[in-house]
Amino acid sequence: MALLDFSNVWVEYGDKVVLEQVDLSIEAGSFVSIVGPSGAGKSTFLRLALGQERPTQGSIWLDGEPLTPEPGPDRGVVFQRYSVFPHMSARDNVVFGLDCAGSPLLGRLTGARRRAAVAEAEAMLEAVGLGDAVNVFPAQLSGGMQQRLAIAQALIKKPRILLLDEPFGALDPGSRLDMHELITKLWREHGLTIMMVTHDIKEAFKLGTRVLAFDKRRRDPQAPHRYGSTAVYDFPLDKKDTVIPEALTRMTAPSEG
Amino acid sequence: MRRLLNIRPRGGGRILLGLVPLLAVALFYLGASEARHAQNAHDKLLPTASAMVEAVKMMATVDPLTGEAPLLVDTAASLKRIGTALVIATSITLILGLVIGLLPMMKAGMGPLVAAIAVIPPIAILPILFIVFGLGEVSKIALIVIGITPVMVRDLAAHVGAIPEEQLIKAQTLGASTWQTALRVALPQAMPRLLMAVSLALGPAWVFLISAEAIAADVGLGYRIFLVRRYLSMDIIIPYVIWISLLAVLMDVALTLISRRAFPWAHPKGGH
Known part of the structure; x- marks a missing residue:
């Protein structure tokens, strides 16, 4: 099948x-x-x-x-443009997927679960070559780096x-x-x-x-x-x-x- | 020779250029006032600067009859009215703007109603407000709210509606529900625009406040200037108008500062 x-x-x-x-x-x-x-x-x-x-x-x-x-x-997706959220840092862009699954009401994890999610997100950012840009907003990233971020964001949901x-x-x-x-x-x-x-x-x-x-x-x-x-x-x-x-x-x- | 459109004032020069017209207007007024007083020492139309300072001092000191300083109670009353109205209008705008901008069903349902309310001249329904809510605070606040909210809602809904569809799809592929999308994707991106909508609504809000106070009030900045109009007291009216403008400017600056501080991503360096 x-x-x-x-x-x-x-x-x-x-x-x-x-x-x-x-x-x-x-x-x-x-x-x-x-x-x-x-x-x-x-x-x-x-x-x-x-x-x-x-x-x-x-x-x-x-x-x-x-x-x-x-x-x-x-089903993850990466578009040519506008795939990342301009109001979130690179880290939050990736953590967002985990936030959604773990916190239906607030859409935001807290405490130990938040720390675990952040660690996972930072490892993913490292894997796509954005380890140095976790705190940066998308507008400050180049086009290629924004696409890397969009890929990291999608992959965090496996x-x-x-x-x-x-x-x-x-x-x-x-x-x-x-x-x-x-x-x-x-x-x-x-x-x-x-x-x-x-x-x-x-x-x-x-x-x-x-x-x-x-x-x-x-x-x-x-x-x-x-x-x-x-x-x-x-x-x-x-x-x-x-x-x-x-x-x-x-x-x-x-x-x- | 460089083209005019390429000459940009910088730093001090920019501030100086801005001050020139302001000073010119002030000087022109003082000259005209001087000329009128040379002919008639009791001229009331263009009071001198010293007369206005005296009048402000009088308005700012406690009147033994009432036990209150008119300028202070007027300012407090007006700010309370406009502040309450802005809080109500902003809350309604945030909720309706998000819901209409994000949900196609709400856009179809609520859009025409908001559009219809937006075209009603608010002053025209002031009599209705007076009849329904009486002559007290409620009708004044209601006038401001009705006057500014529809435009703000339409502006915010249009802004939320313009969030690229890619972002909304992306959020869904990250597992976001409608609620989570509204809360984490649409709301933060709506906030800077909301503050901008509020600052654009400040002008109309003051117009409606002064109108309502002029017609039925016993305290307030608008009430006072329409009251002393009977005595041709330009020495009170002009400082009051300057004070009202100053309050409006301060509110505008405060909103801009809040937006820059709270939403740095919406104000990229070098942009506005």
């Missing part, structure tokens, strides 16, 4: 079909990269997994149970699956490479399952153990909105070879710097 199952999933807005006939299984421990041209429903697909959106038809299963149709602590929506899209090339190293390291050490949407096809092949390409399978010139996208290519990358199939380079937009 796969970790996450999409069975004949369709997403429609009015008469516009965004996704059609998506049948996919995501194995535990895999790192799935999702690529495709703009408007091909990559982010919609991720939002389905997140529970931010519901399928119009079909069903989604997490660990053999129907997926809760709203975001929950079993999610079954980590969803990344163009997490490195706004970073400069140098910090992007650092982040590639970090996410690969975390993925191995924590045995994570990751789904990552990206515009950068090289990034998709470099990081992923499997690459999904979303696009429309059929086009109707008179009514282009009536056909939705689906996973048109599905490459399992057994060996970490990075030979990018030519069909894919032609299909997707050139990677953005």
